[in-house]
Amino acid sequence: MNTLSARRLAIDTYQEHVAYMRHDCPVCASEGFEAQSRLQLVAADRTIIATLNVVMDNLLRTDEIGLSEAAWRALGATEGQQVAVTHPPPLTSMRHVRAKVYGHALAPAAMHEVIADVAAGRYSDLHLASFVTACAGDRLDLEETVALTRAMVDVGERLQWPGSPIVDKHCVGGLPGNRTTMIVVPIVAACGLTMPKTSSRAITSPAGTADTMETLAPVDLPLPLLRQVVERTGGCIAWGGAVRLSPADDILIRVERPLDLDSEGQLVASVLSKKLAAGSSHVLIDIPVGATAKVRTEAAARKLGDRMVRVGEAVGLHVSLAITDGSQPVGRGVGPALEAHDVLAVLRRHPAAPEDLASRSVRLAGEILELAGAAAAGTGQARARQVLESGQAWTKFQQICEAQGGLREPGRAPHRHVLTADGSGVVDAVDNRVLARSAKLAGAPKDALAGVEVHVRIGDLVEQGEPVFSLHAQSPGELAYALAYLESVPPVFHIREEE
């Protein structure tokens, strides 16, 4: 057995496991390892796969193995601990990915094999990018999507809750600022239903619910704490990845993000696997439709919704749909902290709170109340509005935040730039994609305070020179980067000059 002494090199490679060995290390020589070789590392009871970087000089001794921060954490290593280093077993499940690339469908057993290897960290970034690309763009059929959903649930934790129904919701993204979940959960929980909401982080958008919620309270909840929060308050707003619900999904999302690739099959599997793993029985899917939203036509929304309902049936979930307006951002902020400010304003019934965010949330909460039998048909929305207006939702939200570790107020970004109207007239269209991209270039979601603040809505009259939206950034470099991008594209807000 080849063993080396662990050394924390304090190099942050994000989530990639990198191991460092000397070029003249005896293990390199006897095993034939070279730069970029994949290694299997075992320390005590933990096993990880890492990519080798070879160190030429005195950074390490020949009997040491250096570890990146991600590898160090995943291996649970201690300084000087003996680490066994071997070739990993051949990645046989890649043959299924190749077969898929060559046009063959992925059978359930093949899908399970791939997803188990993904969840175990056996796929390099290259392999992950290839799998994601092979399945992107509508290339997974119904059976493959069902298989992917089941495989994702099988390789992670699965929660169970006393009683039924356990309700949940999901919004198919693409609409900047659409942060209804954080208002729906407290309304529904205040009505006595159980809504253990786990969310993912952003894939290709400037913020996911987990990113936004994290600016207000911890979302990285270990399973026992998550359970306690839900038992105590009836709800939670947590990051799904932290509780290993569908862990393969989080790994795939990490690769999808820089590629900016989405896939209908992966989207459905991602959403429904999270719901199934979270123990839900009834799920409302919100699909915003708009020219520059993720889903552009009602027909596409129906097609996606139909896939959601049919996969839901196959895996034992009651799925219903809410097709909503996706023509412009919801609320004013786009980016984690900016969206959190909007949510707080609605829950606190601030007079300047964005009414569009409030009414969307009330509509969705009302549908969930009716779906779960907590309100008679036709009365859900009124009940939800009353719970919001009375302050019960705000009280419940504070309870949830406290249970998750404490409510905090998000800050404001230090670097801002106001963009103004270059003509006078009526705002008649918004390019959500360009808006989202500029928020991302400004730093969102990695920089929580970064993003975009919108000052006008469709139908508003604006004068030339009036503020239309603002960029917020945590560094001048990112502010400049986002501005340079905006100067290279047509205006985000289209203003129709009055005749």
Next chain:
Amino acid sequence: MNTLSARRLAIDTYQEHVAYMRHDCPVCASEGFEAQSRLQLVAADRTIIATLNVVMDNLLRTDEIGLSEAAWRALGATEGQQVAVTHPPPLTSMRHVRAKVYGHALAPAAMHEVIADVAAGRYSDLHLASFVTACAGDRLDLEETVALTRAMVDVGERLQWPGSPIVDKHCVGGLPGNRTTMIVVPIVAACGLTMPKTSSRAITSPAGTADTMETLAPVDLPLPLLRQVVERTGGCIAWGGAVRLSPADDILIRVERPLDLDSEGQLVASVLSKKLAAGSSHVLIDIPVGATAKVRTEAAARKLGDRMVRVGEAVGLHVSLAITDGSQPVGRGVGPALEAHDVLAVLRRHPAAPEDLASRSVRLAGEILELAGAAAAGTGQARARQVLESGQAWTKFQQICEAQGGLREPGRAPHRHVLTADGSGVVDAVDNRVLARSAKLAGAPKDALAGVEVHVRIGDLVEQGEPVFSLHAQSPGELAYALAYLESVPPVFHIREEE
């Protein structure tokens, strides 16, 4: 302008450009860089794109930027040189890759944009893997393949030679040990034709011609030297990547290799772009067909050959085809040095030289002689055989090797294991894929001496316990790895017991 002082960290990350900065470095803070951020680095007149790793402790000062070996070389940096660090321009050509994933064809201008970014190193490994996967498995049509071929030529060097025809050959891989090129080039050149042969390294096989030739003479020839070799000897056997003929192709191959993905369109573009860039006018394509070769049926060979001929026409190359037997390995060795021993034996007319390798080479050389008008129709093979048998080919091969930098004898691997027949009878099939994979697991082509030595051929009678093939490895770990794989699969050589 943000500048930092260059520091060579002596970390080998293979071909990936990695830059290291302190977490509290002022450039990180002002630009919002994080682990895995993509950076643009400028030093003097060179610009590269690198991936950031963040260093937590005292490995670097806050005014320094560490560079991996690949980044150090590409930037041509010197210790302490000032490096300007900025965000790279947005990778706008990825929108074409996404469109391709979503099912849209890549127009010539789009393909050119993608390939120019690939050649300039602007694609991360994730982006490369996505592009390769999106184009794999027959997803490029004729027009896209023509566009890819042209784009690959446009972004690299292009050679020109006095006179015409300039001949070339290419074997569509998948047949272990098929190293005819190294015999065809000296035969053809000895007949007075010009054959400036550039080859790629292995993609998914245990050895490419460049890997095998490199065990005998340098193949990494700068352009002026390559030109000199061809002018002096009429031929060369060089690595195409060294002269930046179709440099994007070499970058794509680096990603295709670990993914083990091939693509008809990329294959055709890879082959023909290299020929076009090398200044060829007439090209013979050898397509071995066999149950476990890369091309499995005559119909598939015709389809691929047809694509080669049609793309050739579109880009101005005369392409002709030789469809050959691909049922078993050619010669005895599989792996760079083992194959080189076979080539030397044939050229030296050693009595034990593998006759199958000699006769295949003679057939292909004969077809090239006729195609180029250097032999009358029907007389090419006899002429080629005579040039081989007389020793003229061996003399020419030695001239070529000397001109490339000197002929050397390859060694033998220190670690070997003989696999024996587990029954008696007639060898009636060989699994080329399993054979190739075991050679790769034993270390080929990275370890030049590693691979497989075949002791029997289809039709041979063997007794139980008789040697069938041997594994060769440069380290005991890799030998064990290859053996463990062979124990997990059915026998490589199928032996039909005599009734």
